[in-house]
Amino acid sequence: MQLSIGKALVMGGAVLGVAVAAASCENKAEQKGPQAASGALGASASLKQLMDSRGLSEADVEAAVKTYVPGGKGDEYMIFASGGHSGQVLVIGVPSMRLLKVIGVFSPEPWQGYGYGGESDKVLAAGAQNGKKISWADVHHPNLSETKGDYDGQFLFVNDKANGRVAVVDLTDFVTKQIVPNPLVASDHGGAFVDPNTEYVIETSQYPAPLGRAYEPLSEYKNKYRGVAMFWKFDRQKGRIDVEKSFAVELPPYTQDLADAGKLGSDGWAFINSFNTEMAIGGTLEGKPPIESGASKNDMDYLHVINWKKAEQLVKDGKATTIKGMKVLPLKVSGEEGVLTLVGEPKSPHGCDVTPDGTAVVVGGKLDTHATVYDFAKMKALIDQKKFEGKDDYGVPIMNFKEAIRGQVEIGLGPLHTVFDDKGFAYTSVFIESVVAKWSLKDMKTVEKLPVHYNIGHIMAAEGDTVSPDGKYVVAMNKMSMDRFSKVGPLYPQNFQLVDTTGDQMRILIDAPIGIGEPHYSQMIKIDKLKPISAYKPGENPYTGHVDPNAVLKEKDAKIVRNGTTVDVYMTAIRSHFVPDQIEVNEGDTVNIHLTSLESAEDQVHGFALNMYNVNVSLEPGKHENISFKADVPGVFPFFCTEFCSALHLEMAGYFLVKPK
Amino acid sequence: MNKLVSMVGLGLVLVACNSPQGTAASSAAASTAAAPSPAKSTTPQSNMPPLDPKNIVSIAVGSKDHTTLVTALKAADYVPSVANPGPLTVFAPTNAAFDKLPAGTVDGLLKPEKKEDLREVLKYHVTTSVYEAEGFKDGDTLSMANGQKTKIAVKDGKVSINGANVVASIRASNGIVHVVDAVLLPPKKE
Missing domain, CATH: 2.130.10.10 (YVTN repeat-like/Quinoprotein amine dehydrogenase)
Known part of the structure; x- marks a missing residue:
């Protein structure tokens, strides 16, 4: 019942009705086939039936078991991947390869209220170049902060190739705190x-x-x-x-x-x-x-x-x-x-990668066939x-x-980047040959090549660029996905392939389509090194780390203060209402809304959106936001909570009225 | 050149090799006694990309003048390497070019035990980037996929590489194919 690649291609060609010349050959020497099924799984009759009906091999099931993370259980590692042109950073769990979060960095991100009228506007504004506001980036290389050469889980730094900028993400709240042009x-x-x-x-x-x-x-x-x-x-x-x-x-x-x-x-x-x-x-x-x-x-x-x-x-x-x-x-x-x-x-x-022991630098010759090892x-x-x-x-x-140099290793056509494991092996991405080449740092010889799909750019290993790589996984960040996923129009997702490097042979466990930007590089950190908070201190401004001077810590302190044409609204949010919920200003007034979430419970998040004024902030528990804008359009504008916070979420609303001149 | 391209357009041409997975699967199936065994893998481990009609491989397969080259590419398991997006410049010797080699050379290289040698020879015909024939200058050197160099000569507007004449050039979707009238043999490595 198994189709050979050749047959599959013929079928594909026939279906398309296009004249196709197809050739298919397996690369027997360099491309290792799937591990022979051992039958060790001892699959039950019903599982066997399921495997048959879905056409899954034991190798497939083994890979699925290795990557499946049951509900309620967290992942073992976290990947921070560049979101490419989205200007954002993707957070992905390993081994499940589930997308956990998209952090707004160089581009506005509406869910996090990043760049929609609140404090984060200042971070994005600081990223202006030549006085021009820039709302996109080509995020390239996320890098985790290190202490003594090991990831410490505190900060993430990313660069924007397109506009020459660097950003700092704080990993206590996974929020971008600074953009430096x-x-x-x-x-x-x-x-x-x-x-x-x-x-x-x-x-x-x-x-x-x-x-x-x-x-x-x-x-x-x-x-x-x-x-x-x-x-x-x-x-x-x-x-x-x-x-x-x-x-x-x-x-x-x-x-x-x-x-x-x-x-x-x-x-x-x-x-x-x-x-x-x-x-x-x-x-x-x-x-x-x-x-x-x-x-x-x-x-x-x-x-x-x-x-x-x-x-x-x-x-x-x-x-x-x-x-x-x-x-x-x-x-x-x-x-x-x-x-x-x-x-x-x-x-x-x-590529230009320093070995874990710091004694050598590995450089891949893009138009060469070698990785060159420079001896420090x-x-x-x-x-x-x-x-x-x-x-x-x-x-x-x-x-x-x-x-x-210490020497050169024959890798293949188009070697790019190199990462390392804990057993003295290096893994080099080979773009043109579309393989991961595993080679021994000691013997300076390639020992295995794993075909990947297709055309790998960066490669990343679990804590693979630290002084102590973990050696468990490698991720092939493939530039092309071609026939790997369902079609979504001519712009294809890229393909992250999680590779198990614990066995004698490398083995692809799962393909993960990345449908955001052009992900470029990533780093993978052990989950237990991260210590993220679940709530801010009551009234904390995430961009200062302190309780905001304008924070409103009790509902009874909420108020509207008018001073000439400036209106300061001191506002609170808690399930399921805002205080105040009626605000009236005059056309042309400057409006400052100082908004504090009085929630402290885990995952009790509100949002605040003001219709037609392009205002939308996220209010995680305890967070304080300062929103400023000019009330230059008269009319009636409902405001409401944008995060489904409670059974009466829709009732969490109010009115902002601008009286015409 | 037009002839070559039209060959590709003619119809469905297929080259299929024995898949090691298929072999493993069938032998494993044979040794499994009773219950219907699931396929051993549905995840293709090859990195053979889907081919479009203008791919270098499609062009070679569609040309009646390059059957020896195609046979060699298959025998050396080098098809996926020249099928992928590259871009690549491939110097493609014609059947006649292979025939010019001393008797028995081709047959010898096609033997399974000579696969690595054959692969070296084929790699010596491939380089990265798209080098258009008009872009070559007399005396240019190219670094080939096997790590060794070739030398370009341009005389009266005619391009040759290590003495092999470029007789036609076909732009491919993943690079360019220069048809040559002699096989490029890599110099002995030190």
Whole structure:
């Protein structure tokens, strides 16, 4: 009854009525089939019947059992995944792969009332670039805060590649507290990576441009266009990035890509790759090669090795210049002082991942067939001894490739990113071959390839970029899903495949369609490291962490205070009414609604929506919100609770009246 | 070139190989005695993507001049690699090109025990990115999928790679196919 792939394709072609040339072959050497059924499940007769009727194999059932989480039981791990263009972050449970939450980060999120008239408007407004409000992002790399190189479950940092911004999410309430716009660059990529104690959040630029976003013609590309590595100082006490204490390291216009921070022995260093040392700028209309081919000419691009501890000291010593209010360590200083050193990396590299022991950096050559393992001790010795094979046009010293590497591992066509387990294995995503390659760090040999569906971008392992990976799961973040799910029009969901890495062979457990944005990267943390709250302190403003001065802690303190054309409404919400529930103002008045939820019980949430004024806030237990707007449209506007809070939820409403002039 | 494309458009052409899963399933079924056994897996473990008619593989399969290449791709289990989105540039030797090899070479490479060698040869015909014939310059080098390099020559507007002439070029949905009149043999690795 089992269809071979070939037959399935014929059927597909016939149904479509399209002339199809189909070929199907199994990759016997590299692609391991499903584990042979052992019959060990001892399935009952009715289960066997069910399996037959649904066409499920024992391997399928085993995978289902491994991922099924019964109601009432939580997951073992939590994934924080970028929501891509949605500007949000997705929270997914493992092994169930159930979506638990979508956190509003760079884009407004109505359910959480994020960006709809309340305090969160200030967070989003702070993310403006060039004075322009930006309501989307291309969220790339979520990174969890670390203590001694291990996830501590306190904060999450994400970058917006599209607009060069970094955000801080507090994991006590899973709310975005800060968006910091990079004043120097127009796009970033290598962020938001942290050093082992989260002293800094690292954000490196992507497409070179004049720093500070000034105008310079493309003919000045080599002279005036630059990249940067931003080191955003993180104040853990305040839970915010301290822009004043942050600095940037100016980089050559080589189109820096991914970055990672050193750990253990390599702590204090950062590594960034680059893919356009050719400095190709396109010009397709004039018959010049597109950047795609222009940037693929050189056999080697450059891995950037940055001594950020030294950079920090030089900035303190006053060696930085200031651009758009940001301290920038000039390229010349970095080259001379040993802050920045380059070493060749084969062919348009992509991933850049420090091993758990901190002794090596693994780089995947996107147009190469190898993963290159750079040895930190060797590079450090070359830098200390100033043993270089030359300098680039910007005076930055270059190490000899062969002297800097531990070796190269034959991976396959299109290796990208590498993650690690607890048994000395590395897992590299291979885009073009559409496989996960498992290889031994000790033997530097590929031991297994797992076909994934289809065309994996990032790969992620359970706590896989910490000093102590868990080694239980790998997630293949596939860029294409093609025939994996029911069709939803020409824009397909991406496919996260959860892979069990505990056995001798890797095994795909479940496909999870991601129907939001273009998820890019993610990290997976053990659930017990997270300590989220279930309610705020009574009257707490989540953006200050304190009881708000305008909080209304008792219903009897609710009031309306008019002062000229300003109306302050001190308001409470509790099942199932607002006090006050009738508010009348004059057209043109400035209205400030100070709204406190008097609820304290778990999961008793209200919302407050004001019709036609684009106001909608979420009121989790204890939370205080401050809403401000101008009553510029006269009329009668009901307001109501937007969260189904109780049996009398619909009755939780009131009237806002604006008397015309 | 048009001829090749029209071949693809003609009708349903099918290449199917023995699936290891099918083999495992049937042998397992044979050894299971009584009750009807469920299929061993409904989750295809191959990463063979669905093919559209302009896929590199579809183009090769649809060409009567490339039957040897298709046989070789199957024998080396290299079909999914050239079927996926890439983009890839594939240099596709014709049957005549394979015939030019010393007698017995092709048959030797097609033997199961020579699969790795065959795969190396095929990988030497594949590289990433789309390289249009007009974009090549005399002396260009290309890094091929097996990790070794090829050299491009352009003389009087005619492109050759390691001495093999590019006789036609077909834009595919996942890259480009350059039909060549000789097989590219990878140099011995050090």
